[in-house]
Amino acid sequence: MATVWRSIGRRAARGALLGLVTLAVILSGCSSKPGLEWTRVTPGGDCQCADGSEFAFWEWRADPTRVVIFLNGGGVCWDAASCALTGDHGESDFYDWSIQGTEPENRSGMFDITRGDNPFSEYSFIYVSSCTGDAHLGNVTQDYSSSLAVEHRGYVNGTAALAYLAENYPDATEVIVVGKTAGSVAAPIYGGLVADLLPDATVTVFGAQSGAWPDDQRFNADILEGQWGAYSAMPDWAVAGLGVREWGVPRFWSQAARHEPRLVLARFDFAFDPQAASEVTRWIGAEDSDLLEIIDDNEAAIEASGATLHSYTAPGADHQIFEPSKFYDLEVNGVRLVDWLDTLVTGDPPADVHCDQCGP
Incomplete structure (x- = not known):
């Protein structure tokens, strides 16, 4: 991996370039920069969604040297009720476990590439949908009943997208792994995998809204491995020195940092987001009022392991940050989230931001 160099000069140059582009648009009579348009990629092979459909x-x-890998969120499941597929099994209350209809239609928030204050407006995007109920971690077929077999193949699907990244963006110098809600659970693992595939790239991991996923030995053994097969699927470095019960979501960050110390690791959370970790916090008997304490304790444990974790903690019980306009509007202690992110990916990593009045 190349030495992480980030400078004011680089940011100034980018600003000057954007200014020239804006001037050219005005002179040409165009009203705005064209918006983002998605191309569907079907990797084939062993990839599939929970119901066996095509992934x-x-x-x-856009820029082939700067790429965002976006790990989308979505429900997670581990029993016949929560994993119920559409059709004969009835509609799951949590998620539709088919890829159908999941094209990222949004063009707002961080996907609005027409905005000059979007840190990612010039980046290429690889958007990895979630359709396996396992937070992009699983590699197993799970029979939850005589008539319900679920393909927890999130890790297979996700690593196929990373292989596509390595093949089609071999000259990438910056890769930003962005995880949304359950998608952010696996983000540090995927960051380490990207560093392995593209050793000359600077890799930044930004995981949003999984800070309250607990370190719980029973959850690690019974769900992460027992139902999803995640521990068995991981690369050796991700589980090195840890038994299945000791392995778990907060330690994903620690293991990634040990494996590749040059990773830039960062997270975002709303202090009392009741949806971000609803399934797993209820698993350990936590209440919504406990969420901020769990988030802060997890961050302290990760940093005690020797990892550097940059964080932005916003007040309230809000949910969603990447697609709404509040991606640009959110401000805590005088620091806009979008400016904090711009510094994260283009300058020296910023100071932590934490709400003073965090109440829901």
Whole structure:
């Protein structure tokens, strides 16, 4: 991996370039920069969604040297009720486990590439949908009943997208792994995998809204491995020195940092987001009022392991950050999230931001 160099000069140059582009648009009579348009990519092979249907991810090709890998969120499941597929099994209350209809139609928030204050406006995107109920971690067929077999193949699907990244963006110098809600659970693991595939690239991991996923030995053994087969699927470095009960979501960050110390690791959370970790916090008997304490304790444990974890904690019980306009509007302690992210990916990593009045 190349030495991480980030400079004011680089940011100034980018600003000057954007200014010239804007001037050219005005002079040409165009009203705005064209918006993002997705291309469907079907990797084939062993990839599939929970119901056995075809898996696909989505691509927007722009700058081939700067790429965002977006791991979308979605429900997770581990029993016949929560994993119920459409059709004869009835509609799951959590998720439709088929890829159908999941094209990322949004063009707002971080996907609005027409905005000059979007840190990712010039980046290429690889958008990895979630359709396996396993937070992009699984590699197993699970029989939940005599008539319900679920393909937890999130890790197979996700790593196929990473292989596509390596093949089609071999000259990438910057890769930003962005995880949304359950998609952010696996983000540090995927960051380490990207560093292995593209050793000359600077890799930044930004995981949003999984800070309250607990370190719980029973959850690690019974769900992460027992139902999803995640521990068995992982690369050796991700589980090195840890038994299945000791392995778990907060340690994903620690293991990634040990494997590749040059990773830039960062996370975002709303302090009392009741949806971000509803399934797993209920698993350990936590209440919504406990969420901020769990988030802060997890961050402290990760940093105690020697990892550097940059964080932005916003107040309230809000949900969703990447697609709404509040991606640009959110401000805590005088620091806009979008400016904090711009510094994260183009400058020296920023100071942590944490709400003072965090109440839901």
